[in-house]
Every structure is written in C-alpha cells, then in structure tokens.
Amino acid sequence: MKRTSVALAAILAVVGPLSAQAQEVTLRLSHWIPPTIAPATKGIDPWVASLEEASEGRIAVQVFPAQQLGKAPDHYDMAAQGIVDLAWVNPGYTAGRFPIYSATELPFMSDDNINGTKAIHEWYLANGAETEMSDVKLCFVHSHAPGAFHSKVPVTRPEQVKGMNVRPAHATIARFISLLGGGPVQVPAPEVREALSKGTAEAVTFPWGAMYDFKLTEEVPVHLDMPFYLSAQVLVMNKNSYEGLSDENKAVIDSHCTPEWSGKVSAGWAEDDMAAKDKLKADDTQSFNTPTEEDVVAWREAAQPLIEEWKEAVSAKGGDADAILEAYKAALKKYDADY
Known part of the structure; x- marks a missing residue:
C-alpha cells in the first residue's frame, strides 16, 4: 500500500492532481x-x-x-x-429561414x-x-471580398438585367434579379460553368476568386467593378x-x-x-466597367423594393425591421465597412 502511494505521488508530481488533468x-x-x-x-x-x-x-x-x-x-x-x-x-x-441575417445579403x-x-x-x-x-x-x-456581377456582355445599369438569365449568389440576390426583370438560374456553384457554356445563364454574381476556381474567365469576361453584395x-x-x-x-x-x-x-x-481580381485586370481578354455615380444611385434605387421586402419578412416574424436595419448600418459604419 505504501509502495502504491509513493508511485501515485510520483505521477501526481509530474502531471498534477487527477482532477485537473486536461x-x-x-x-x-x-x-x-x-x-x-x-x-x-x-x-x-x-x-x-x-x-x-x-x-x-x-x-x-x-x-x-x-x-x-x-x-x-x-x-x-x-x-x-x-x-x-x-x-x-x-x-x-x-430562403426565409433566417430573415434577420439575410440583411447581410442585401446589395450595396x-x-x-x-x-x-x-x-x-x-x-x-x-x-x-x-x-x-x-x-x-x-x-x-x-x-x-464583396462579390461582383460578371457577364457575357457589358452591364452597367440595373435596367440592362431585364430579360437576362443570371445565376445568383443566394436567395436575396435571386429575388433582386427577379425584381429587375431577369431570370434567376439556380444551380450549384460547380455547375455554373456548364450553365453559362450552354446558354442557360448569361451572367453570374460571384466573388472574384471564383472566376478561376470554377474556370469562368472565358464564359463571362465582362465585369462590373463595384461591391455588389456579400455572401x-x-x-x-x-x-x-x-x-x-x-x-x-x-x-x-x-x-x-x-x-x-x-x-x-x-x-x-x-x-x-483581390489577387484574382488583379490577375483578371492584367488579362487582355477580360474587361472591367466602373459605374458612374449616377449608375450607383440607379442601382441603389433599384434595390429599394428588395429592402422593403426584407423589412416585411422581418416584421412578419415580430422583429423591429427599421431598428434592426439601422443597427446593421451603424455597425458597418463603426467598422468603416459601409458602402
């Protein structure tokens, strides 16, 4: 018994009390x-x-x-x-399961x-x-990083989306495309290239790196250079x-x-x-369009009905939509991340 106690004491001296073991x-x-x-x-x-x-x-x-x-x-x-x-x-x-969180998906x-x-x-x-x-x-x-609008033909204003089939990033952007008169094409990211090559889609909202991750540079070589959305x-x-x-x-x-x-x-x-974006800019086969201040205003105005729909969805769940949205904008401003 004494020998056991000595052995246990030796172990505890190394690893500490058993109750405190990791x-x-x-x-x-x-x-x-x-x-x-x-x-x-x-x-x-x-x-x-x-x-x-x-x-x-x-x-x-x-x-x-x-x-x-x-x-x-x-x-x-x-x-x-x-x-x-x-x-x-x-x-x-x-879609619809996390209405408050979906404020993070609102464009611009x-x-x-x-x-x-x-x-x-x-x-x-x-x-x-x-x-x-x-x-x-x-x-x-x-x-x-804020995703962009990538297309086969130049798009700089919201009215140009009318009649265009677009693969959206998520449910909120899908709804935005619909409000603009376009057709959302819901396919998983790995299937976007096939949809574009077959003409099922003519544009996509994606982060810059996805152009190379999914080999889309030949399919949608025209890029609207503005922070369109977050996912x-x-x-x-x-x-x-x-x-x-x-x-x-x-x-x-x-x-x-x-x-x-x-x-x-x-x-x-x-x-x-950002490395992907720089690589795209250095590629002569790719073209970038920067919207004017007037274009940005037009995009923001076009997104207003989407924001109102978001408010209705949050209010329907009992949330104070105006207060929640203002808190989101205030947080972005606090961190110098507002557009």
Whole structure:
C-alpha cells in the first residue's frame, strides 16, 4: 500500500492532481467546399489550427470537406441536431429561414468583407442570433471580398438585367434579379460553368476568386467593378457539444468565437479574391466597367423594393425591421465597412 502511494505521488508530481488533468476531445467539423480553395485553406483551416494550438492538444478537430457528411443546405441542421459538432453554414441557402441575417445579403451595403464580417458578427449577436440561431453557438462569420456581377456582355445599369438569365449568389440576390426583370438560374456553384457554356445563364454574381476556381474567365469576361453584395457564411457549434466541454476548453472556444476572428478568417479569403481580381485586370481578354455615380444611385434605387421586402419578412416574424436595419448600418459604419 505504501509502495502504491509513493508511485501515485510520483505521477501526481509530474502531471498534477487527477482532477485537473486536461480533457481531450475531438470535434467533427463539416463544410461543403473543396478542401483546396481559399475559404478552406485561408479561412477554416487556419482557425482549426489555432484552436488546436491554443488548447495545447486538449481539443482536436476532424474536418470533413466537400459535402462528405451532408448537402450544403443541410449544414445548419447538422450542427443543431448534433450530427456534427461544428458546421460551416450559408444561411442564404435556406430562403426565409433566417430573415434577420439575410440583411447581410442585401446589395450595396458593404465594401469591405474583413471589417464587414466583424460588424456582422457584433450586430447579429445583439440583434438576431438568439432569435434565429438559438440552438447553436455562433463561432465566426466568414465572407469573401464583396462579390461582383460578371457577364457575357457589358452591364452597367440595373435596367440592362431585364430579360437576362443570371445565376445568383443566394436567395436575396435571386429575388433582386427577379425584381429587375431577369431570370434567376439556380444551380450549384460547380455547375455554373456548364450553365453559362450552354446558354442557360448569361451572367453570374460571384466573388472574384471564383472566376478561376470554377474556370469562368472565358464564359463571362465582362465585369462590373463595384461591391455588389456579400455572401457571409457562419461557422456554428452544437450547443450540447459546447456545454459538454471543460471550462478550460470552453474558454478556448470562446476566444476563437469573436468578431476579431471573423475578420481574421475572412482576411485570407479576401487576399485570394483581390489577387484574382488583379490577375483578371492584367488579362487582355477580360474587361472591367466602373459605374458612374449616377449608375450607383440607379442601382441603389433599384434595390429599394428588395429592402422593403426584407423589412416585411422581418416584421412578419415580430422583429423591429427599421431598428434592426439601422443597427446593421451603424455597425458597418463603426467598422468603416459601409458602402
């Protein structure tokens, strides 16, 4: 008995009391994009690496990319139901489910995704997360640089979209295309090139990097050089997965679920987008059109009915749409990300 006590004392001297030993946990993170493109390599993967390092090995994250565990529109429910611990979600893939959050999809709001995602993170926590995403923990907001309108022929004003078939970025832009008299062509991102080559679509709203990610430079070589929209994904965590962690591990998660981290993960994606834009500008086969101030006013006026529809959707759910929208604009202005 004495010999056992001596041995136990020796172990405790090295590792500390058993009650204070580090908890080890493996979290499963699912997303729906190829593991080799910027959103993963310059956003999700660095966040995972930092989380693991900050936990000093107590937390491991197993990443499942490219819809291995479920389709893109299912990812919110996968996290909420505990099928996975963490999921990268595009709220715009489920039209009408997150009406408050869809304010982030309204066009011509932000010209800076890095500071813009910080603003969105702070604003949504205060104005919508507990209402719309109460069954998950919001970890970060992740957006590409402001996306643009890419087409086969020049488009500089909203009336030119009438009669044009356009692959929209998400449900809000799809509705905008409809309001302009165009036809939204709803196909997944990997199928956009085929839709353009077959003439099913004549234009697309996409981030700059997507021109190369999906090999679209020959299909839509004309670009409207204005910050058209954001598509802001979110990384969310199952609440039971979070609550089951030790206090020490919860603190690590909390330190990686902040507006600052939203900016960090979005910075890598923005870097990739801006490099792609510079490459496009240096390519003689590509053409860029910069709208005049009058054109910008026309686009903003054309988007006003869309904003009114957003307000109606939020009000129908019991939200104070005017106050929520003003809070969003104020957050963007605070972070110098308003357009």
